Structures are given as structure tokens and as C-alpha cells.
Amino acid sequence: MKKHYIKLLIWFVSTTAFSQVQGVGINEDTPQQALHLGSSSGTIRVDGLNDANSLFNGGGAVTYPLFVDGAGNLTLEFKPIYNSNGSDALDHALLPGSVVTLPAGDNDGVMVGELFNFTIAVNRASILEVKYNVSMDVFLNPAETAISDRRARRVNTFFQVNGAGRKYGQSAKCYTGGSVDSETGKLFNTSTSYITLPAAGSYVIRFYGEVSSGITNSTANTGLATCVKFARGNDSLLFRLH
Known part of the structure; x- marks a missing residue:
């Protein structure tokens, strides 16, 4: 009886060791991983x-x-990571940079302001998916005077990693008005972009609003007075790691 018990124990240990090396196969005679599912x-x-x-x-x-x-x-x-899921993602009252003003006669006719930023930490190289829908109102000045000069204003939005390098998720609208009764209303810039995060670490994703107008044949000091107020509508954001 004792001999049979020892033989059985040796056989069990040997079988267990073999299973640990070879893995477990389901519909697979030669499993290649710890669990290998075979299926015709x-x-x-x-x-x-x-x-x-x-x-x-x-x-x-x-x-x-x-x-x-x-x-x-x-x-x-x-x-x-974050999904506004129908709620307003951006409160302009909490965003000190949500108003970007281009003064009349500006040298290059372009003004860029940082609207908001967020920090993300990853433990490996990753791809960050960013979707946004950001509202904006376009006026002549911060007092919200309507534009009436029939000349176009361009409003661009984009992301950068740590405030430098490639501009991701660029989206733009043009606006003009011919009288003080011109419709202002809310415009929306919408975009989806995939940002490469090359290694483990912490990254600051900065979102910018860019206002431009008035450049004619590259003539300096022709910037047109423009004031864009961002995030006054129902804005949406989604961040997801891949």
C-alpha cells in the first residue's frame, strides 16, 4: 500500500510540473501559453x-x-479618463484665460491664449485620445460690441503637449458681420485627435485659442479689433488612454 502511494505521488508531481511548463490547452494538444484556447x-x-x-x-x-x-x-x-457625458465640461468663470482679445493695429494680427490645461501621468508609452467641443462668441471688444466691418475673423483651437511642438486637434471657424444688428451667437470648434506620449512620466496637455484677422499682403499693424469669449456654451470633453 505504501509503495502504491509513493508511485501515485510521484506521478502527480510529474504531471503538475509538466502542466506548469506546457500550459493548459482547450481544443489544443500543444498549448503555447498558460491557457491556450483552440477553435476551428x-x-x-x-x-x-x-x-x-x-x-x-x-x-x-x-x-x-x-x-x-x-x-x-x-x-x-x-x-x-474623463467624459463630460452631456454635462458642461468647462465653466468660463473658472478659466481666467477664456477671453482672447486681439487689439486693433496688432503687429501680426494674431493673438493666442491658453484656455485650460490638464496633467496626465502614465507608466508606459501611450496614446491619448482627446475629443472636444468648445463654444465661442465673437465680438469687436470685451464690451461685446457687434462686428460690423464685413471683414473676417478666424478662430482656431488646438492642443499641445507641455506647451510646445506639434499642434493637435486643430479646428477653426471664420466669422464676420455687416451691421450692429449682425447675429453673434455661439460657434463651436469640434475635433478628435490622438496624442503620442512617448514614455512613462507626467505630461501637461495645454489647450489654446488663437484669434487672427486683418493681415493683407503680409502688411504689419493691420490687425482688426476682435474679442473671442470661449466656453460660454455647453462644452464637452473626453480623454481616453490607449
Whole structure:
């Protein structure tokens, strides 16, 4: 009896060691990883992710993206770093740089102001997806006098990493008016961009508003008086790491 017990124990240890080296195969005779799922149809089914068991599966014939969280759990839930999700993302009263004013006779006819910024820390090289929809009102001056000179103003918005280098997510609108009764109203710049974060570390993503007008044949000092007030409407933001 004792000999049989020893033989059985040796066989069990040997089998366990073999399994640890080779992994576990399902429909796969020679597993290449700790768990190797083989399938002649090329599909894998997880009932916990179907439309009956997951709130994030809308059912039907369409497909849904699968995510992995920090603990290694598989989920259909979309979890961005930040998503305003219908609420107003930017309060102009809390953004000291939300008004960008171009004075009449400005030398190059361009004025750039930082509207807001946010810091993101990553532990590996990553790609940051940024979506924005930012509102703006265009006037002649901070007193909100309507533009009536029939000359165009261009308003551009963009992101930069640490305030330098490539301009991401550029979007622009032009505005003009022919009388003091001209419609002002809110315009919106909208864009989606993917920002490369090359290594682990902390990055400051800075968002700018650029106002330009009045340049004719590169003649200096022809800037037209313009005042753009940003973030007065229902603005939206989404940040997501890849």
C-alpha cells in the first residue's frame, strides 16, 4: 500500500510540473501559453459578456469592443479618463484665460491664449485620445460690441503637449458681420485627435485659442479689433488612454 502511494505521488508531481511548463490547452494538444484556447471556428464565447448578462452589450448583430482593466478583468464597459457625458465640461468663470482679445493695429494680427490645461501621468508609452467641443462668441471688444466691418475673423483651437511642438486637434471657424444688428451667437470648434506620449512620466496637455484677422499682403499693424469669449456654451470633453 505504501509503495502504491509513493508511485501515485510521484506521478502527480510529474504531471503538475509538466502542466506548469506546457500550459493548459482547450481544443489544443500543444498549448503555447498558460491557457491556450483552440477553435476551428476561430471564435470564443463568454456568456458573462452576452446581452443577457452584460448591461454594456446592446445585443443584435453588431459587435462591441472588449476592454481589460488594471486587474486583468475583461469588460465591455467603456471607462475613459474623463467624459463630460452631456454635462458642461468647462465653466468660463473658472478659466481666467477664456477671453482672447486681439487689439486693433496688432503687429501680426494674431493673438493666442491658453484656455485650460490638464496633467496626465502614465507608466508606459501611450496614446491619448482627446475629443472636444468648445463654444465661442465673437465680438469687436470685451464690451461685446457687434462686428460690423464685413471683414473676417478666424478662430482656431488646438492642443499641445507641455506647451510646445506639434499642434493637435486643430479646428477653426471664420466669422464676420455687416451691421450692429449682425447675429453673434455661439460657434463651436469640434475635433478628435490622438496624442503620442512617448514614455512613462507626467505630461501637461495645454489647450489654446488663437484669434487672427486683418493681415493683407503680409502688411504689419493691420490687425482688426476682435474679442473671442470661449466656453460660454455647453462644452464637452473626453480623454481616453490607449
